[in-house]
Amino acid sequence: MVGARKWPRFGAMAVAVLSALVVSACGSSGPAAAGSGGGRGSFEVADYGDANDVLEQTAVNMYNATPEGHKVKAVLQTFPGANYSQKLQTVIGTSEAPSVFFNWGAGSIQSYVKAGLIQPLNSDLQSNPKLKSRFLPVVMNAGKIGSNYYGIPMRGTQPVFLFYNKSVLAKYHLTPPTTWSQLLSEVQTLKAKGLIPIALGGGDQWPELMWIEYVYDRVAGSQLITQALAGDHNVWKSAASRKALADLSQLIKSGAFGKSYDSVKFTTGASTKLLVTGRSAFELMGSWEYSTAQGISPSFAKHDLGYATFPTIPGGAGNATDLVGNTQNYYSVLKRASQQKAIGDFLSEMYKPKFVKKLVSKGWLPTTTNATSYIKSSPSPGFLTWQFDRVKQAGHFQESWDQAWPPAQITPIHDAVGNYFDNQSASSFISAMSALPAG
Amino acid sequence: MAVVAHGDRRDPGELSRRVVQRRRRSRVRKAGRPSIVWAVPATVYFTLFALLPLGVVVWLSFTSWSGVGAPASVGLRNWTHLFSDPVMRESIWLMLLLTALGVVTQTPVSLLLGVWAAGKGRSRSVLTALYFIPLLMSSAAVAIVWRALLDPNFGLPHQLPWLFGSGDLFGNPADAIGVLTFVGLWQWTPLYTLIYQGATRAIPVSLYEAASIDGAGPVRQFFTITLPQLRNTMITTMILMVIGGMTTFETILILTQGHPGNSTTTSAYYMYSQAFNSFDFGKASAIAVVLVVVATAIGIAITKWSGYDKMTSTQEGV
Numbered sequence: 176m177v178g179a180r181k182w183p184r185f186g187a188m189a190v191a192v193l194s195a196l197v198v199s200a201c202g203s204s205g206p207a208a209a210g211s212g213g214g215r216g217s218f219e220v221a222d223y224g225d226a227n228d229v230l231e232q233t234a235v236n237m238y239n240a241t242p243e244g245h246k247v248k249a250v251l252q253t254f255p256g257a258n259y260s261q262k263l264q265t266v267i268g269t270s271e272a273p274s275v276f277f278n279w280g281a282g283s284i285q286s287y288v289k290a291g292l293i294q295p296l297n298s299d300l301q302s303n304p305k306l307k308s309r310f311l312p313v314v315m316n317a318g319k320i321g322s323n324y325y326g327i328p329m330r331g332t333q334p335v336f337l338f339y340n341k342s343v344l345a346k347y348h349l350t351p352p353t354t355w356s357q358l359l360s361e362v363q364t365l366k367a368k369g370l371i372p373i374a375l376g377g378g379d380q381w382p383e384l385m386w387i388e389y390v391y392d393r394v395a396g397s398q399l400i401t402q403a404l405a406g407d408h409n410v411w412k413s414a415a416s417r418k419a420l421a422d423l424s425q426l427i428k429s430g431a432f433g434k435s436y437d438s439v440k441f442t443t444g445a446s447t448k449l450l451v452t453g454r455s456a457f458e459l460m461g462s463w464e465y466s467t468a469q470g471i472s473p474s475f476a477k478h479d480l481g482y483a484t485f486p487t488i489p490g491g492a493g494n495a496t497d498l499v500g501n502t503q504n505y506y507s508v509l510k511r512a513s514q515q516k517a518i519g520d521f522l523s524e525m526y527k528p529k530f531v532k533k534l535v536s537k538g539w540l541p542t543t544t545n546a547t548s549y550i551k552s553s554p555s556p557g558f559l560t561w562q563f564d565r566v567k568q569a570g571h572f573q574e575s576w577d578q579a580w581p582p583a584q585i586t587p588i589h590d591a592v593g594n595y596f597d598n599q600s601a602s603s604f605i606s607a608m609s610a611l612p613a614g
Numbered sequence: 615m616a617v618v619a620h621g622d623r624r625d626p627g628e629l630s631r632r633v634v635q636r637r638r639r640s641r642v643r644k645a646g647r648p649s650i651v652w653a654v655p656a657t658v659y660f661t662l663f664a665l666l667p668l669g670v671v672v673w674l675s676f677t678s679w680s681g682v683g684a685p686a687s688v689g690l691r692n693w694t695h696l697f698s699d700p701v702m703r704e705s706i707w708l709m710l711l712l713t714a715l716g717v718v719t720q721t722p723v724s725l726l727l728g729v730w731a732a733g734k735g736r737s738r739s740v741l742t743a744l745y746f747i748p749l750l751m752s753s754a755a756v757a758i759v760w761r762a763l764l765d766p767n768f769g770l771p772h773q774l775p776w777l778f779g780s781g782d783l784f785g786n787p788a789d790a791i792g793v794l795t796f797v798g799l800w801q802w803t804p805l806y807t808l809i810y811q812g813a814t815r816a817i818p819v820s821l822y823e824a825a826s827i828d829g830a831g832p833v834r835q836f837f838t839i840t841l842p843q844l845r846n847t848m849i850t851t852m853i854l855m856v857i858g859g860m861t862t863f864e865t866i867l868i869l870t871q872g873h874p875g876n877s878t879t880t881s882a883y884y885m886y887s888q889a890f891n892s893f894d895f896g897k898a899s900a901i902a903v904v905l906v907v908v909a910t911a912i913g914i915a916i917t918k919w920s921g922y923d924k925m926t927s928t929q930e931g932v
Contacts, residue, residue, distance in 0.1 A: 258890075261890040261891075264680070264681045264682065264890075264893055265681055265890075267681075267682055268681060268682040268683060286680065286682060287682060290682045290683050292682065371767075377785075378784055378873075380873075434780040434782055434785075435766035435767070435771075435780050435781045435782035435785060436782075436785075437782055437784055437785030437786075437873070437874055438764070438765070438766045438771075438781065438782050438783050438784040438785050439765070439766060439767065440761075443761060443762060443765070445765050445767065445768060448767075448768060449767055454767065582893060583680065583892050583893045583894070585891060586887060586891040586892050587892075590875075590876075593873060593874070593875070594875060597785075597874055597875065
């Protein structure tokens, strides 16, 4: 009986505990309060969790060691990289939103800017002019929406290049292709030798997007995407757009990517392994291909990994020096973050020599104006110097389409690209891309 | 004391018997119908974590919400879009197809393995223990392992071209659905085998002894004794398979991401994709409501048609 009498009390306790849980859960998803992230004397910095987040930890440690950092601490919070965009989108409207967060520039934060969540950094740039002048202008501008700057560059730039296996090309007396027709002819030679001429991680879809981005740039010029991003749907139906798709279709149908590229992924290391093992001669990939190859075989990365710019397509409007890729990653600041002054101090760490040196030591190409003086200390000075020159000489550096458009358009873009590689239906691709809203 | 002694003329033995009887009755009443308070934790839990979110999901299905700002009411827009969306229709068919393929492949394999594993012998026990290893692995780990094993250039397809052809298992719909069915079979058969093994061991030995005396061989015994005795177990495992099939998500997320095209996009994955890739929580909520309705209807149908709700014993008269 005593036990039975305890039950109502236990039930009441259970209700109380659960109610408390619910109240706290509702609190975290309710409208945001001012001064989010960290405690009163701190602010949170949300970062893309991967092997490189050690760099951001360095920046946080550097800032925390300064007199300003002693007063208001920066606290690093990493979101697992694979789901970074989803996590950020889920948390950004809540009181748990980080004060400072990693992003891919204007396209990736546009919806947050529209929702009035992001702080324009113009006044910080005025009070500390170095925050602008120490970075390459082309990169600062990619973090700009309208007349406002919303991002300070962090990490480095990651253009896409045509990587190749030097031994394979030498074995078959080939050279890196400079024109589209040379690429098509080398594909035939390599195919005849039983190789998959070009490694492609079609299972991830975004490596396929890189091909479309470059072919569009070379055939139609950089203007087409600028117009499409501005909301002009007709550009997709233009003759240049159809020519770009036809050229790519010719390459796919020639067997350049083999028969099983849909089942190959870059993210599992499988496509790079094709290049490293010599079963493929080429792979179009971001500059991180170097470190990926290094992870599989350090000696291959050092001696056998070649890199070239994307071939030109005769008769095309594109510039041979144009690049596509991830122009840069940025830190943006939440409007309702309470520690704006301290955050400004933290952001200035991004151009300090110590941080730039750390970036270079990890094989990144910083976009600060003083980057060249540190490149020699990197593990791959040759590759970094070559990359820096390509970025400096680039007529246009096109942000990857899946980052230039808002995050909600990533799936439609990837689906359109994936389907085109499967069925080469130009009309389906054109109608899918025409359905995208302005970027 | 004296007053009490004189006033109570009942036999002390009779009194104690009555008290004991009353206590017994009270205990029986309590054991049979526990206080309503007992149901409070489960009710509160179910209300907070199932009914309340479901209500919110129904409300969200009439709004447009990207996760940022406040949801804006859009009336029936998500619903009209959903009913005219070919991907949604295909995703429901695919979900039913994968569930059916799961039941059709997993039931015979796990039934035979379970009956075999129920027998005696050391080698059989060792093999059975080894065979249960997939049960210890999370679905995510299983999917990652199979993605690597089925890589066309560095996995099994490269070693066994006569079996896998070009090895493009994730490049065409039929093969991709085949891979999902196979991985489900590999992953879940041990669980159902375990259930069949336990159920087979519970069948009275006397039934087999009597059958042997009557001259029934192992095959005849399997069809006339084992199978009928496993009827209830079979219904239980099939319900688990149907629920498992309809909620398959992480395997698709890791192995195929709904590709090629949308040919492996089940309703559960489509819901996730709309919410967390396209940030369209309104449409995702409408899909969630459809899933709840479809899954509830199938659940009710199974319990009605199979007689599961009656659950009559298979051992009456034994």
